[in-house]
Amino acid sequence: MTLDSLATARARQLADLVARYDGRAPRYTSYPTAVQFGPQVDEAVYRGWLAELPADDPVSLYVHVPFCARLCWYCGCNTRAVNRHEPIGEYVQLLLTEMELLREAIGRRLPARAIHLGGGTPNMLSADDMAAMFERLGEAFDLAPDLEMAAELDPSTLSRDWVRAAARHGLNRASLGVQNLDAAVQEAVNRRETFEEVAAAVGWLRDARVRSINLDLMYGLPHQTKANTLATVDAVLRLAPERIALFGYAHVPWMKAHQQLIDEQALPGPAARLDQAESAAERLIGEGYVRVGLDHFARADDEMAAALAAGRLHRNFQGYTTDAASTLLGLGASAIGRLPQGYVQNVTQELGWRVAVQTDQLPVARGIALTADDRFRGEIIERLMCDLAVDLAEVCVRHDRDPREISEAMGRLTPFVADGLVRIDGGHVEVLGAGRLVVRSICACFDAYFAPEATRHSRAL
Numbered sequence: 438m439t440l441d442s443l444a445t446a447r448a449r450q451l452a453d454l455v456a457r458y459d460g461r462a463p464r465y466t467s468y469p470t471a472v473q474f475g476p477q478v479d480e481a482v483y484r485g486w487l488a489e490l491p492a493d494d495p496v497s498l499y500v501h502v503p504f505c506a507r508l509c510w511y512c513g514c515n516t517r518a519v520n521r522h523e524p525i526g527e528y529v530q531l532l533l534t535e536m537e538l539l540r541e542a543i544g545r546r547l548p549a550r551a552i553h554l555g556g557g558t559p560n561m562l563s564a565d566d567m568a569a570m571f572e573r574l575g576e577a578f579d580l581a582p583d584l585e586m587a588a589e590l591d592p593s594t595l596s597r598d599w600v601r602a603a604a605r606h607g608l609n610r611a612s613l614g615v616q617n618l619d620a621a622v623q624e625a626v627n628r629r630e631t632f633e634e635v636a637a638a639v640g641w642l643r644d645a646r647v648r649s650i651n652l653d654l655m656y657g658l659p660h661q662t663k664a665n666t667l668a669t670v671d672a673v674l675r676l677a678p679e680r681i682a683l684f685g686y687a688h689v690p691w692m693k694a695h696q697q698l699i700d701e702q703a704l705p706g707p708a709a710r711l712d713q714a715e716s717a718a719e720r721l722i723g724e725g726y727v728r729v730g731l732d733h734f735a736r737a738d739d740e741m742a743a744a745l746a747a748g749r750l751h752r753n754f755q756g757y758t759t760d761a762a763s764t765l766l767g768l769g770a771s772a773i774g775r776l777p778q779g780y781v782q783n784v785t786q787e788l789g790w791r792v793a794v795q796t797d798q799l800p801v802a803r804g805i806a807l808t809a810d811d812r813f814r815g816e817i818i819e820r821l822m823c824d825l826a827v828d829l830a831e832v833c834v835r836h837d838r839d840p841r842e843i844s845e846a847m848g849r850l851t852p853f854v855a856d857g858l859v860r861i862d863g864g865h866v867e868v869l870g871a872g873r874l875v876v877r878s879i880c881a882c883f884d885a886y887f888a889p890e891a892t893r894h895s896r897a898l
Contacts, residue, residue, distance in 0.1 A: 454871060457856065459707050462877040463887070465822050466754045467780060468815035469805055471773070473886050478781055478804030486778045487542045490764060495581070497551040497762040498574065499755075500532065501769030502559045503787055506594045509628040510698045511616070511658060511686050515771035515785055516557035528769075528787070529566045531794045533573045535768055538799055540577035549578040551760050552607075554588040560595050564602040571606045585610060585760070592638035593630035600638075604645035611642050612651040612682075618672055619665035622658050625703055632672050639676045649739065651680035656713035658686050659703035666713040670720050680741060681726065681734045682756060683717055685710060711874060730823050731876055733757045750823040757823065770800075779806040810885065813838050818880045821866070825873060830864030840864065849882035 463470040490496070501515070504525050508518040519525065540546070552574065554562075562570075574580065587610035588603060600608070615635055616628060623629045635652070642650055652673050656666055673681070688704060690696040705713065718728060726734040727742040733756065735741040744750045744759045751758050753765060754773050767774035770790035773782045781804035784790040793800035807815075813836040820827040833840050850866070853859040858872030859879060868876055881887045 454711065454874060457852070458875045458878050461889075462881045463884070465818050465877060465880050466752060466756065467773075467775070468818045468884070469780075469807075469811055469886055470884075471780075471782065474780060474782055474803040474805050476803050478779060478801065478806060480799045480801045482806070483781050483799055483801045483804070484542045486776045486781070487539070488544060489778070490543060490547060490776070492545055492547065494764065495548040495550040495762055496578070496764040496766055497553070497760050498549055498578070499553045499555060499765055499767045499772055499774070500559075500570070501767065501772040501783075502528075502554060502556040502562060503770050504528070504556065504561045505558045506561065506591065507627060508695055509616075509626055510695050511626045511628075511655070512695070513687055513689065513693055514555075514557060517787070519561070522563060525561055526563070526566065528791075529562065529569060531791055532769060533569060534797075535794050535800065536570075536573045536577050538794070538797060539766065539768065542799060546577065546579050548581060549574075549584070550581045550762065551585040552580075552587070553755060554586075555755065556589055558591045558594065559588045560590050560599050560603075564598070567602055567606055580607075587611065589614070590638065591630075592635045595638045595641070597641045597644075600641040600645045600647075604647070608645065609647055610649045610651075611647050612653060613638055614653045615669070615673060616653065616655045617658055617661055617665060618669045619660070621660045622665060625659040625700065627698070635673070636676060639678070649679045650676075651682060652676070652678045653682045653684065654717070655684050655686050656717065657688075657705055657710040659699055661705055661713060663709075663713050663716050666717050667720055670717050674721075674724055679736050679739045681721060683714060683721075683732050683734065685714065685732070714874075728873075730757050730825070731873065745823070748824060752819055752822050780804050809836065812836060814843075814883050814885060817843075817883050821868065821876060821880050821883075825868035825876060826866065828865050833864070843883065846883045850879065853879055853882075 503516045586607040589612045721734045765775045770787040771785040783800045784802040790800045860867045
């Protein structure tokens with residue numbers, strides 16, 4: 438078969454996938470998803486959950502920093518652009534108060550093995566901000582000597598001094614937002630940065646002995662093509678990151694008003710998006726990266742690849758993770774936490790969060806308590822999202838469930854089986870080949886809350 442005929446066959450396959458499966462589906466960074474969170478989980482419920490946490494069970498911590506030097510128009514995060522430090526400093530002081538409120542509600546100093554700084558842009562924090570935060574965190578939690586400390590960073594605003602300051606507090610993982618290096622794409626989404634800035638940032642992190650670096654790339658942005666996607670991949674491969682995330686742009690202007698600034702006519706269509714994603718994936722696999730789940734790639738010697746091979750990979754609101762903690766405590770505006778009893782989310786709007794903390798309230802807005810059925814279906818969905826396979830018989834035994842309870846869900850898999858995207862062998866379900874591209878829709882078959890006609894989720898492809 439010639440290269441032209443291969444390209445034609447690939448284009449037909451992608452177009453067929455789009456025609457059949459380009460509906461809307463959750464990203465399944467939790468189950469139930471955030472759409473199901475409600476006000477029934479309030480501060481009182483959260484305090485009860487915190488008081489019940491086992492004293493010797495290590496927790497993970499997420500700290501949300503909702504500030505950026507610029508607002509990227511594609512962004513789906515809860516953040517705002519600021520050009521002075523005063524609002525950030527005031528926010529940090531309230532974060533310190535929230536940390537103290539959390540410590541008092543827990544009533545004891547729990548062990549912590551992981552801290553993730555997200556945003557927004559955590560490198561908007563000053564050295565003094567970080568020193569104050571980590572001092573308070575150390576008072577509230579017993580920080581492990583081998584603490585995993587990760588931060589999401591903007592390479593265009595990062596400095597060597599910031600990296601050195603963060604390293605003093607244990608920074609050992611970093612994620613740099615690159616997205617796409619083409620000038621026309623960057624102009625169309627209000628994010629301008631150069632390869633040289635990214636390379637300098639990686640160099641500073643390596644010098645600071647940060648052991649794992651992830652680079653975030655995107656596909657499906659305005660004016661993005663297969664050619665400039667592959668050019669970006671080839672450029673960042675020169676930096677030898679341990680991990681690369683390849684996210685599809687989710688155009689949801691009804692949820693994120695600033696996305697209305699993007700020219701929808703310049704967005705690639707679904708088949709072109711998939712071609713960008715699969716072409717990039719092929720290039721990364723060809724360079725020795727292991728494909729992880731829906732959108733991550735890891736070097737073969739990275740612990741994420743090892744976790745995938747061992748069936749120990751997990752998924753949370755930061756994406757794929759090796760973090761196995763049963764409790765993730767969120768701090769800051771919009772932060773989401775996960776506890777054995779359920780999910781909880783802080784007030785999304787920064788002003789409301791500030792008011793709650795200033796009045797000595799844990800700033801909880803909503804959440805959901807997990808039922809036995811949620812835990813059962815959640816494990817099925819997480820294993821499919823992570824391993825692209827699940828042994829339903831084993832999951833049923835672990836949760837003391839009758840397999841007949843999911844017979845309706847199994848029936849919904851019929852089109853995927855007929856199209857060669859899923860194989861069912863007894864109680865074993867496996868996602869095949871191009872089925873990886875529609876795994877969110879496959880997972881939705883097991884989602885008791887999912888309504889196919891809902892428009893609150895991004896497109897599946």
